[in-house]
Amino acid sequence: MGRLSVTLCGIEIDNPIIPASGTFGFGYEFAELYDINCLGTFSFKGTTKDPRFGNETPRIAEAPAGMLNAVGLQNPGVDKVISEELPKLKEVFHKPVMANVSGFSIDDYVTTCEKLDKEPQVGWLEINISCPNVHGGGMSFGTDPNAAAEVIRAVKKVTTKPVIAKLSPNVTDIVSIAKACEEAGADAISLINTLLGMRINLKTRKPLLANTTGGLSGPAVFPVAVRCVWQVSHAVSIPVIGMGGVSSAEDVLEMLMAGATAVEVGAANLVDPYACPKIIEALPGAMDKLGIQNLSEL
């Protein structure tokens, strides 16, 4: 194992850097810029049973040290993801990839996971029960321990791949939801999805986003993410993937010290398309300064 490598649910990855779902498409926009095989893996665009256009525009707004988005899970649907996106992905990425799955009913999640389970390149299924930008489903599963557990239990029945529950910070007690997912059989927890927010245009006095509200991401949410990772990783015995505003090698180390096994990088990819390779390159130097020999020791 190299200095940077970590093991995530039995799969060794070269480094803990994972572009987060919704900020990396299916990889090939970034593959035009750099060899994306330098990544640990990446979580591809949130996939649903049926195709979705998502919300009306504007879907994006500036925020202090971050951004709001209300894309609303635009994706071509699982069948087209398998027939059109994954073959293209395979050409540019040669490692196990993380499939990100969303749904509006238990059946949706199950159908989508059943199909993605048959794809050899899919290494993990990341179950998004925390999208704040869709009505019905999405976050409503992730804000109640019983509903969250029900999704995870149902998905576990149709796949042998590791199942990761992606949690929302928009809850009163994230630990109880993480524990419910662990008890339901989740192999790992990833957190945090975006924080629900909104902005208003002072001139029009109307919300900036067509969806009124959106999810806050970027450095603004980093301390919230570190806190959630700390709380959850101390309460469950399955691995935790930390995300939320990670922008530098130091942020990655902080997440790992909070208890994360690996780290997802989201909004940073959008403002700097080279954010992830820069972080990977900077990690050894940042580790040297802190006397860290191998990331797996953290």
Add this chain to the structure above:
Amino acid sequence: MQDIVCTVVENMAIAKDTYHMSLMGSFTESLRPGQFINVSIDGQYLRRPVSIFNVRHNVIEIIYKVVGVGTDILSKKTQGDTLDTLVGLGNGYDLSKSGDHPLLIGGGVGVPPLYLLAKELLKEHKTVSVVLGFNSKDDVFYAERFKDLGCADVTVTTVDGSVGIKGFVTDALPENYTYVYTCGPEPMLKAVYKAMKTSGQFSFEERMGCGFGACMGCSCKTITGYKRICKEGPVLTKEEILWDD
């Protein structure tokens, strides 16, 4: 797409709240009319997309209007300041469809991308007609520069009639032309769409997250499916446009 740290060569006010900025950098990709750049602005998280006005050697020229905090910071940049910029974004206009006598219609800060387009069309010996619409005299910029390029005729309209023809661009369309290229605010694009007698290409504006196709922040519906304004756009053909209402 290239990520380049550009140096500001010039940044001057040319009309009300409107600035002309020249950025020097080592651009290796050839840039097409209708493409845009995405500029990182200190203190702002998201980059700001701005269309390309002109390209010469290793200098990209942009024209932007101060509409908020980001563009206000941009307007205060001076010679020697640097800006991290993503260059060469979007599809740009397809010049091959122009016919012999293309008509270029611009409104406000939709005018800039038409300048580089006019320059390229003139290189191909086309007869280029131009109609530029502004709100008022104070907003008008660079109509004479289109004339200097060698455009056959350049008509300016203002809503209040303070200069040029009083009214909208659609009140000043010439009789004869073979194709339309346009860029401007959406109400103007809709009016042009209704008034034009040929096919054409429209450049759209949208709030963007990344500017290079990753976030799906700027998607729109078209006759030929969902498109990202930043990647499959910002230029759409008349035939594929699906208006919201």
